[in-house]
Amino acid sequence: MRRVRLGTSARLALASLLAVLPLGLVWSRTSGYLTLPSYDPGTCTYADAGDLCYEPTSTPGSYVPGSVLHGYSTSARVLLVAAAVLLLVCAVRRRTAATLRLARAACVVLAAGAALALAGRASGSLVSLGIALALVVPLVWRPERRRRLLAPGTSSG
Incomplete structure (x- = not known):
């Protein structure tokens, strides 16, 4: 069975869609x-x-x-939209050092949104943001860079 691999642009675009998906999900519900x-x-x-x-x-x-709080009415909506825009910009532009920095910033913003989803016990939103992070993090933080950075004989302090 062949394994389907997504290209970089497709992964970034899919992560962008997964970043805005929690806007339509229920984040909390009170009875x-x-x-x-x-x-x-x-x-x-x-x-x-x-x-x-x-x-x-x-x-x-x-x-x-009771009340229902959707993602579009939480304070995390600013983070989710910012992450989606950053990832979409990275998906449509040519890969440069600037787009790498934008993608890393999007990962940080996605992680902050996931932390807010965890604090609000919004499990669906947390899963969506976790999958988005799983799609993007391997692209922007590669293990080869860490090995080269922390190679024997180099100072890490």
């Missing part, structure tokens, strides 16, 4: 709840004539609906 009814007997039963008092009141319980 609704019921409040308890209350009764206040008032003060008029014990008041003398001419005293200020208030009548008994009864407040029924009520339902407070």
Whole structure:
């Protein structure tokens, strides 16, 4: 069975799409709840004539609906759109040192978005951003560079 390999532009474009996918996903959901009814007997039963008092009141319980927070309404949307734009620019431009820096910046921004998704327990968004990082990180941080950088006989400090 042949293994299908994506080219660099295709990987960057796919990562760009995966970066904007969490904008349409649910990041958090709170459930609704019921409040308890209350009764206040008032003060008029014990008041003398001419005293200020208030009548008994009864407040029924009520339902407070929950809320749903989508990716497009979170603060992470700025990071996700920035990462998508950076990756798309890298996908359509010729490979240079500048596009490598842009792609590395996009990886950092994607990691920050993934950290926000993890903090918000948005599992679908976290998976999407994790796949986007898995597509881009091997392209921009290659192990050969690290081996050459930390070769024996060189100072690493």
